[in-house]
Amino acid sequence: MVLVLLCACATVTYLRDFRGIGIHVAASLGHSDLGIPRQARNDEIEQYIAQPSPFAAYSFFIPSNAKYYEYFYSNRPYLAAETIVWKVNAHLHRAFYTNIQVNTDTNPLLVNPFYRLPPGFTPYPLVPVNSDTCNLLATPATVAAFYALRESARENGMYLYVVSAFRTAEHQARLFAAHTSPDGVVARPYHSEHQTGRALDLGGAGGLLDRFSPSATGIWVGQNAHLYGFIVRYGADITHITGFIHEPWHITYVGVPIATYMYENGIVSLEEFVGRYPNL
Numbered sequence: 001m002v003l004v005l006l007c008a009c010a011t012v013t014y015l016r017d018f019r020g021i022g023i024h025v026a027a028s029l030g031h032s033d034l035g036i037p038r039q040a041r042n043d044e045i046e047q048y049i050a051q052p053s054p055f056a057a058y059s060f061f062i063p064s065n066a067k068y069y070e071y072f073y074s075n076r077p078y079l080a081a082e083t084i085v086w087k088v089n090a091h092l093h094r095a096f097y098t099n100i101q102v103n104t105d106t107n108p109l110l111v112n113p114f115y116r117l118p119p120g121f122t123p124y125p126l127v128p129v130n131s132d133t134c135n136l137l138a139t140p141a142t143v144a145a146f147y148a149l150r151e152s153a154r155e156n157g158m159y160l161y162v163v164s165a166f167r168t169a170e171h172q173a174r175l176f177a178a179h180t181s182p183d184g185v186v187a188r189p190y191h192s193e194h195q196t197g198r199a200l201d202l203g204g205a206g207g208l209l210d211r212f213s214p215s216a217t218g219i220w221v222g223q224n225a226h227l228y229g230f231i232v233r234y235g236a237d238i239t240h241i242t243g244f245i246h247e248p249w250h251i252t253y254v255g256v257p258i259a260t261y262m263y264e265n266g267i268v269s270l271e272e273f274v275g276r277y278p279n280l
């Protein structure tokens with residue numbers, strides 16, 4: 001009788017140990033608690049171990065996001081695993097303006113519906129942008145890059161100027177409050193790239209660069225801004241990613257290496273870049 005009891009205890013201990021170790025091994029292969037149900041049998045756990053998570057195949061896989069990849073995929077089964085991973089890394093499995101996190105002075109500085117600037121944030125230093133409009137400020141790197149972009153435009157027979165640059169949170173709050181339906185059109189204070197001092201709204205001979213009747217200048221900016229470290233931040237067809245309408249006039253300084261890499265690799269949103277390079 002004692003022997004039977006001992007055997008039973010040993011079996012239970014073995015099964016419990018296998019379960020713990022099995023789940024641990026499965027997790028190391030990219031599976032999450034969500035993906036391995038609580039009631040999973042040992043043979044099912046073995047299946048998980050035999051088949052690593054498809055999301056773990058990507059260098060930008062973040063283990064702590066494993067359950068969100070699985071959750072997002074269950075809602076978007078038509079998306080490729082690669083897309084699922086960068087989108088979740090950029091929080092795009094959530095609704096805009098939920099689970100908001102604070103971003104600090106990083107490069108690239110991601111500011112969007114999921115990332116806001118810290119309270120009282122003002123970039124330092126800010127320098128004047130010598131343009132046709134007065135009282136405009138931006139970071140020194142942004143201004144220098146704009147001058148180079150403007151000079152290149154001039155050499156190509158085009159006229160370029162800055163319509164809007166740095167804005168304080170108070171200024172942004174006034175713009176936001178003045179709009180009847182601002183989300184998607186006017187950023188909330190602390191969620192505006194203009195508060196970073198790295199964003200510029202551009203005008204050409206016909207005024208603000210237009211999305212409805214693109215001017216030659218607007219098209220040229222879209223094709224050449226990266227050479228000077230800018231990205232056209234709110235491109236066409238990515239409203240569901242950026243949270244903003246197509247704005248061909250709004251460019252953001254991220255530096256030549258990132259801007260050129262994005263352009264040459266067809267990465268059209270800063271969200272995708274950050275989702276693919278979360279440790280940059």
Ligand SMILES: [Zn+2]
Pocket residue numbers: 164194199200201249250251
């Ligand atoms: Zn803008």
